[in-house]
Amino acid sequence: METNGEGALGLLGDPSRRAIFELLARHPCSVQELTDLLPISRPAVSQHLKVLKDGGLVVSRAEGTRRIYQLRPDGVTALRTWLDGVWQDALTGFQKQAEASTPGLEPDPNDHLNDEPEER
């Protein structure tokens, strides 16, 4: 998959960061809400939010004593970045699935006698 620069991979290549990003795509959250939903510590959540914020994908606002994070309103930037990662994973998955299911390569259930070891 071609990307224009390493930005997309750098920002959303980390699984935790991608998870945070996708939670925020559903609705704005506080750090505590994200921490409750994810198997990582609150400081780790904060650090990932900082990276997403510095990368321009996420903004925050104060709400009482809490800080609420949400995806940046110019969401097409965020959406395209997200989709770049989606397509990379999707095409890899497509290739595996297509080759695993090709009719000519599926084992013949009546052909056990001629089984050969996979590696010689």
Add this chain to the structure above:
Amino acid sequence: MNDVAPLPPITGSVSLAVPVEHAFAVFTGDINTWWPHQFHIGAADIAEVILEPRVGGRWYERGVDDSECDWGRVLVWEPPHRIVFTWQINGTWQYDPDPTKASEIEARFRSDGDHQSIVDVEHRLFERLDGGDAIRGAINGGGGWALLLEGYATSVKDHA
């Protein structure tokens, strides 16, 4: 006169050790088996991804709670060589039913020998999606998309 700066398409290509007919069949009919389920728009986790195999067919996710969330529509259906379908989730992460505000995905399938095929995918026309005002401003203000992404990369390196 079009004053909207185009956003670059996302492109990808895969070579497959399968005939082109099989590649097309898996890409369209088996999309649920290869589309990564962690990527979704609906509030609920994905139970199934469905692409209806005809012009005008829906492309959508069905959640584990049976809710459905539209992603787009099939525009061109030419098995086994070409399919064009839309992505109509906009910058506010909502489905936009207006077809003039749809981004497009084109997948082309070609033979590369008897049992080999190549699939080229292009996801384009992001500038049609609502919610891109700020990015347009950034592009018009100089530097363009590539610079913006370089900025992302730099900030990630600086703060990682």
